[in-house]
Amino acid sequence: MRRQTKKKINKVLFWVVVVFVFIYLVFPFYWALNSSFKTENQLMMTPATFVPRDAEGNFAPTFENYKSVLTNPTFMRAILNSTIVGGVTTLIALVIGSFSAFALGKLRFKGKKLFLYLVLSMTMFPQVTVLAGLYAVINTLGISAMLSMILSYMIFTLPFTTWVLTTFFKELPVEIMQSAQVDGATAFQTFYYILMPLTAPAMVTTGLLAFIAAWNEYLFALTFTSIETQARTIPVAISLFTGKIARQEPFGEIMAGAILVTIPIVILVLVFQRRIVAGLTAGAVKG
């Protein structure tokens, strides 16, 4: 009896925590969604309402914010730019990073610790400190804004992918590699056919985290795209949303823009995780 009540209490407690965490995570997003359907005056209304209402208290959402965001050519273009920049950055960081990670996690060589620290130390400076130097490098190389962003994002994505993948590679049992070597597989084959599929969940997660880091970056993007305005990414485009008149902040539009780029990402990630992770891990286990 007592044990059962204890179990029940635990269960209730667990659900309370789940609900609390759920609200904490979702509510700010709901509030953004709510705000994106409000006019400026509805946003200012006191007390604030859970859904857009007019002065009489009737449900009155506006679609103006979405209309103006969707007809903003800079914004639509920015979605494409961000996707390209984020995608290419992630791909390069994953491929190059997994090379190093394989070496660091599975091979024996001198200077491993030094290399690990060296790579990590690249990301230890605050962004604004390195910006001036980086801008000078970009100017000297004379490359396009897109390429500048991709290259400069390596500063924070590459150490990340290298480090995370290293730990995951390290965790894999050595026997798998040894048996592969016995079978006559080259190191590359071992890497490609055995390690890659086994670390697929880690690869996907690492890639996603790197992608979002690149997707979110603002300071570098603002500086590098200042002249080449057609290369602007989403954070820059959103920061350039303005009201009708100077100083007026178009909060509803900013929220609408944020909602429009968040939802596809979430869906994409869900699909990606389920399909690829499921497919690859299933294959690996069977093999």
Next chain:
Amino acid sequence: MGKTPTGNILKQEQSLAYKLLLPTLIVLALVAIYPLGQVIVTSFTNRVFASDQETKFVGFDNYAQLLGVTFKELEPKKDKETGEIIRNEETGEIEYERAIMVLPRTPNRYKELFQFNWFGKRIVVGARDPEFLGAVGNTLVFTFFSVLLETIIGLFLALVVNSNFKAKGLMRTTMLIPWAVITVVSARIWQWMLQPGTAGFFNMIMYRLGLSDGQASFLTNSALQMPTMVMVDVWKTAPYMALLLLAGLQMIPKELYEASEVDGAGKIRQFFQITLPLLRPSLAVALIFRTLDALRVFDVFQVLMSSKMYSMASYNYFQLIQNRAMGLSSAVGMIIFVIIMIFSIIYIRAFGVDQT
């Protein structure tokens, strides 16, 4: 060393390793060496950003400016006629003279950082740049609480999503949302919710529930500032932690759990015997990167606090962009670098990440 077969294999491995590391080295050399080198060199100069003023080497002056502190004893206030020590009429405590009277002004001005009592004496700590030392303190407190909380919540989320609970699918979707919201916007969402007056969500709900008059000011009340910042940051970054830990969890072979179930181990024992030890490497990396990011926290402080409260990175931004003190701000960058390095080394040692 003889040319033993193992030696050969080792050599082969070593050369393969270097080849594999080469691309990373090239890319990082291309984008990082010059900017980082410039930061190091500039931190020893008086360089002004975007200025034709001549740059001079000043040695460690910038560091002395940022870190310089002094200790001075404060004299109690005395009545001018009787020479008696003046006490506060209400509390009876001794009143001391103003710190500004004892702190040095030349060649460098020291400002009051804080005061404390030491064996019956009143000591004032003066700093040449109390703002920076304050920013360091703020950032450390912020990092401690936010990393701690996001680790707990992140681990919880990862366990839920990796389990068979009913809430699994819902949680998986939910936890992606805060993380996918563009950073420059997420601070604004919170700023909006934290507004003073009932146009802000928190004030509205507290007012509706009768908990307050709905006029709380979360961003200016010094007791609420830090908890607010931590709440905002944990919201944004707990999913990051959760995703990394989830990947770690997914790498744990299912067979281990099956075997331990046969042994009759409970869920909690399984967690401490299997999950936690095997999750250690993922946890270590997640902690390293989250701590590193938290120590460099910028956006939330910049948007929500502006000059009311600095983090190390927002102070750095302020020095570079507002004051154009490039030499000083580079030194700030270097100090941040050293602090982060110390944290990293502690983590790496504690978790044995660099062990093979």
Next chain:
Amino acid sequence: MKKVLLTVLLVALLSVALFAEKTITVAAGAVGIELELARQAAAEFEALFPGVKVNVLDTPDMVQDRLGLYLQFFEAQSDRVDVYQVDVIWPGDLAQHFVDLYEYGANDYVPNHFPAIVENNTVDGRLVAIPWFTDAGVLYYRQDLLEKYGFDGPPETWDELEEMAHVVMAGEKKNNPDFWGFVFQGNAYEGLTCDALEWIASNNGGTIVNRDQEITIANQNAAEILEQVAGWIGDICPEGVLAMDEEGARKVWQAGNALFMRNWPYAYALGNADDSAIKGKFDVAVLPHGKGESAATLGGWQLAVSKYSKDPALAAQVAFFMANYDHQKARAMESYNPTIKTLYQDPEVLEAVPFFGSLYDVFTNAVARPSTASAPNYNEVSTLFFKAVHQIISGQSNDALATLEELALDIAAVTGFEPVFE
């Protein structure tokens, strides 16, 4: 690889295009109507001078982001932007990156503009920027509520403002707990420097640093008015005013939750929008004063020509063209205050924005922040100032004069100027 080739090709093509005709790039604001008007002016210039292309770059409306971006250009001595839109507080700090417009014929234009702004833009005898549009702090007040409680006009002194706020709040707060007497820009940022300068200057407390580069801030009048403001917080102003910027104050005001607001003229048109809760219920007046004359802080934007421009003479012509009578008039119709005196008598402008006429004196006599006197350290001085003011009005420091004395020493350490103590 393909991508690299493509980029190389694109850059090559672009540079060919660049040499074919002269291009002048103007970095301007991103705001809808502002940007549109700038682009229109650019197109007109192109029509007048075939072979010249005028590009208008939109830069962030967030002043700090814009400054950060400009500094990157100057640090790299970039020739890719020729004309910069600069804040009224920047000419002093950035003077070394701009050409002297007098060398390119500014003499013809200068006499038409407000002398105070021209003086602000003149550094060591060089005119580093041509005034484009101006701004000044004004008092917004709720006409309907003042009438309802039996007042026949806006307050003339800060004491009157306090008194009126008390009376109206006592009545209104019964039905609306969110109602407050006064909102302003109280966050620790440049906006507080503007507001505090108005309080202090209007109480004969000076302008922080005077023209002779003496630090005058540590005086009894300044301390007195700041202590008065500190008393307002939680009384006639919400505690949250300490985190408000322009938009934060306008949100409270435009929802009908404040009797008075200190703000820039931009809030006028927005408050009179069709769905505004206070449409037609408010008006604008000169800010109240203390012991002295009422004061409004000068704001606004100028056009400056980069020293690194390939063709500064042409760039200067573009700047003069964009800041001329016709283009300032087009902006004035959208309630951007012109800097050309005669536009304040233009009937079309006055019809669009009636208060331009009644507040002419406010705009001509606006008080400049000590940005030119304290250059190139203005930003640092201002930051020290607004942080000290924030400390005083938020009650963190309870001895205003002592705080201002410390502030004077801090400013002295930054600038090397002499502090003056009473």
